[in-house]
Amino acid sequence: MPEAITADTLESMFGNRRLMQQLAFILEVEKLKTVLRKTPLLDRSRVENDAEHTWQLALMAMVLSEHARQPVDLLRVIKMLLIHDIVEIDAGDTFAYDKVAQTSQAERELKAADRIFAILPEDQAKEFRALWDEFELKATAESRFANAMDRLQPTLHNFFTEGGTWSTTGVTSADVERRTAPIALASDSLGQVCDMLIAIAVEQGILAPKPNA
Amino acid sequence: MPEAITADTLESMFGNRRLMQQLAFILEVEKLKTVLRKTPLLDRSRVENDAEHTWQLALMAMVLSEHARQPVDLLRVIKMLLIHDIVEIDAGDTFAYDKVAQTSQAERELKAADRIFAILPEDQAKEFRALWDEFELKATAESRFANAMDRLQPTLHNFFTEGGTWSTTGVTSADVERRTAPIALASDSLGQVCDMLIAIAVEQGILAPKPNA
Numbered sequence: 001m002p003e004a005i006t007a008d009t010l011e012s013m014f015g016n017r018r019l020m021q022q023l024a025f026i027l028e029v030e031k032l033k034t035v036l037r038k039t040p041l042l043d044r045s046r047v048e049n050d051a052e053h054t055w056q057l058a059l060m061a062m063v064l065s066e067h068a069r070q071p072v073d074l075l076r077v078i079k080m081l082l083i084h085d086i087v088e089i090d091a092g093d094t095f096a097y098d099k100v101a102q103t104s105q106a107e108r109e110l111k112a113a114d115r116i117f118a119i120l121p122e123d124q125a126k127e128f129r130a131l132w133d134e135f136e137l138k139a140t141a142e143s144r145f146a147n148a149m150d151r152l153q154p155t156l157h158n159f160f161t162e163g164g165t166w167s168t169t170g171v172t173s174a175d176v177e178r179r180t181a182p183i184a185l186a187s188d189s190l191g192q193v194c195d196m197l198i199a200i201a202v203e204q205g206i207l208a209p210k211p212n213a
Numbered sequence: 214m215p216e217a218i219t220a221d222t223l224e225s226m227f228g229n230r231r232l233m234q235q236l237a238f239i240l241e242v243e244k245l246k247t248v249l250r251k252t253p254l255l256d257r258s259r260v261e262n263d264a265e266h267t268w269q270l271a272l273m274a275m276v277l278s279e280h281a282r283q284p285v286d287l288l289r290v291i292k293m294l295l296i297h298d299i300v301e302i303d304a305g306d307t308f309a310y311d312k313v314a315q316t317s318q319a320e321r322e323l324k325a326a327d328r329i330f331a332i333l334p335e336d337q338a339k340e341f342r343a344l345w346d347e348f349e350l351k352a353t354a355e356s357r358f359a360n361a362m363d364r365l366q367p368t369l370h371n372f373f374t375e376g377g378t379w380s381t382t383g384v385t386s387a388d389v390e391r392r393t394a395p396i397a398l399a400s401d402s403l404g405q406v407c408d409m410l411i412a413i414a415v416e417q418g419i420l421a422p423k424p425n426a
Contacts (some may be wrong), residue, residue, distance in 0.1 A: 007375060014409060018404055023277050027373065029272065033265045050262035052246045058271060059242065063235050063337065082272050119339065122277065123310040160218060162283050172248050189232055196227060204266050 004028070007119065018119040018121050025119040031089045038095050038165045039154045045095035045118065048157075050085040050093065057081045057149040064149070070141040073108035080135040081145045083128055096154070096179050097171050152194060155180055158199045163206040173202050173211040214325065217241070220332065232332050238332040244302045251378045252367045261370075263298040263306065269293045270362040277362070280400040283354040293348040293359045296341055300325035309367070309392050310384050319412050330336040361399035365407060368393055372410045386415050387423040 005027045010020035014021045016155040033051040041049055049123035058081045065074050085093075090112035133145045153174070158164030166176060177197055183192025214224045225232035246264040253260055271294045278287050296308075300419025303325035303384035307318045330342045347356045368389070369376030379389060389411055 007257070013413070014406060016402065019280065019406070020425075023406070025368070026269070026273055026276060027255060032268070032270060033254055033261060036381070039408065041241060041246055043247065045247065048246060049265065051268045052262065055245075055264045055268035055271070055295065056239070056243060058268070060239055062292055063239060063294055067232065075291070078288070079275055082275055124374070127253065128261065156236070156240065174389075175387065186358055190227065193227060193232070193236070 013077075013132075021119065021121045022124070025116075028116065029086050033088060035085070035088045035093055036074065037093050037097055038168075039157050040161050041162050042160055043155060044161050050088055053153070054081060054085055057076065057146075057153055060149045061146065061155060064187075064190065065145065067189050068145045069185075069187055072145045076131070076142045077146045078151075080143060081149065083132055083145045084135045084146065084150065085117055087132070090115060095165070097165065097168055097175055110138065123157050138185075141186075143185040147184045148190060151180050151183050152190055155183075155194055155197055159201055159206075162204075166201065166207045172208040172210050173198050176201075176207060215242065221300070234332065234334045235337070241332055242299050242302060242329065245299060248301045248306055250306050252370050253374050253377050255373055257374050258376060259303070263301055266366065267294060267298055270297075270359075270366055273362045273366060274359065277400075278349075278358065280402050281354065282398075283291075285355045285358045289355045290359045290362075293356060294362065295346045296345055297348045297359065297363065297376045299329055300345070303328060308378070310378065310388055328343055351398075354399075357395065357399040358419055361396045361403060364393050364396050365403055368396075368407055368410055372414055375417075377378075379414065379420045385421040385423050386411050389414075389420060 005024060007017065007024040014020055014056050030051075032054070033049055034051040037048050037053055039053070056106050058078045062075045065072055065077065080094060087109040090093075091096040091105070091108035094101045112154065113129060113132055117125045117132070119125075120128060134140060135145075136144055136189060138147050147176045152167065158166045165171070166177055180194045180198070198207065202209050218237060218239040220230065220234040224230050227233055229334055233347045237257055243264075243307035245267070246262055247354075248263040250261050250263060252266070271291045272289045275289065278285055278290065300322040301307075304318070326342060326345055330338045330345070333341060341407045346365060347353055348359055349356075351357050351360050367378065371379045378384070393407045393411070411420065415422050
């Protein structure tokens with residue numbers, strides 16, 4: 001494959017600029033399949049990548065939307081989820097418990113959003129960027145529910161692989177509680193499940209207790 | 214991880230049967246990440262799996278829905294796509310150009326659908342099964358568009374990896390034309406792109422011409 005399949009290359013083949021911008025975007029963001037996360041698959045055979053992680057979040061939203069604290073527009077939740085990690089093609093996956101990497105995360109991701117969404121036709125670039133901004137801001141019921149999916153999924157995986165990324169040196173239940181707090185903001189019942197998973201994990205010794213507990 | 218995380222196991226931990234059936238389904242279908250397809254990634258580093266393939270199709274539907282021949286309910290298209298390959302957890306991926314495996318495909322997939330969707334609460338099991346049946350039947354505008362995404366994506370990947378699965382012994386442009394015919398049924402412009410990709414691929418020698426061409 002050439003380094004980048006641009007809309008210009010495609011337009012010279014097919015005419016139709018708008019459709020070629022759309023295809024160039026689709027071919028560019030396919031790279032999400034190569035961005036690795038820290039979370040293990042449930043069978044522990046390897047860590048997951050951003051693309052398959054994203055599929056799982058969208059499916060979770062489809063299955064669990066009835067548990068949202070406020071009614072949500074499911075299509076908008078899913079659209080947000082489908083694109084929420086695309087910036088990591090340039091910015092990389094920032095590990096949830098890496099405080100150093102997090103200091104530069106926002107800047108790296110904003111720059112990536114500027115580049116990647118601009119591949120689309122202008123109206124769609126605006127729409128997709130607005131969805132990504134909405135996800136990041138967590139100010140609407142839809143973005144809060146989408147973020148809850150993104151926090152619940154690794155919690156389930158860490159619990160059912162008997163530790164997962166929770167076994168990283170220095171991580172305690174206090175970190176995990178902070179990380180998963182957005183779940184209860186979006187859903188009572190999912191927040192309760194998350195709290196119980198953390199409590200059982202500490203009890204079973206697969207998650208370190210709080211420093212002063 | 215234990216062999217299967219059932220709703221019974223989860224219910225004994227958390228009460229709430231309905232939510233536990235939903236989580237059991239989510240944890241079961243996570244196995245889609247381990248079902249391999251024949252299609253290579255664009256960087257040719259490996260073949261893709263069903264979960265990341267599914268993410269890509271849902272994103273394609275989000276970007277390309279304006280090209281549908283008839284207006285489509287995008288949420289229903291995406292819901293269909295998110296679950297369309299789940300049966301392959303039991304039935305395996307059936308290669309598009311493997312005529313022997315295709316003779317048993319429908320039976321294997323029906324059996325898988327019976328088992329997997331039944332993990333959900335009854336109302337959702339019915340909803341998801343109906344969506345899967347709709348996808349398979351290709352009788353609605355939404356299912357035709359969803360199927361078009363599923364046929365267009367490997368066409369793009371085969372073309373931009375200079376052959377991909379088209380280089381399988383015995384595959385000619387006649388097979389690829391049959392395989393991609395559903396694209397033009399759903400969209401004029403996407404059907405045209407597909408026809409041009411096939412024509413250029415034959416011209417470039419990365420797809421064998423029809424036997425008597």
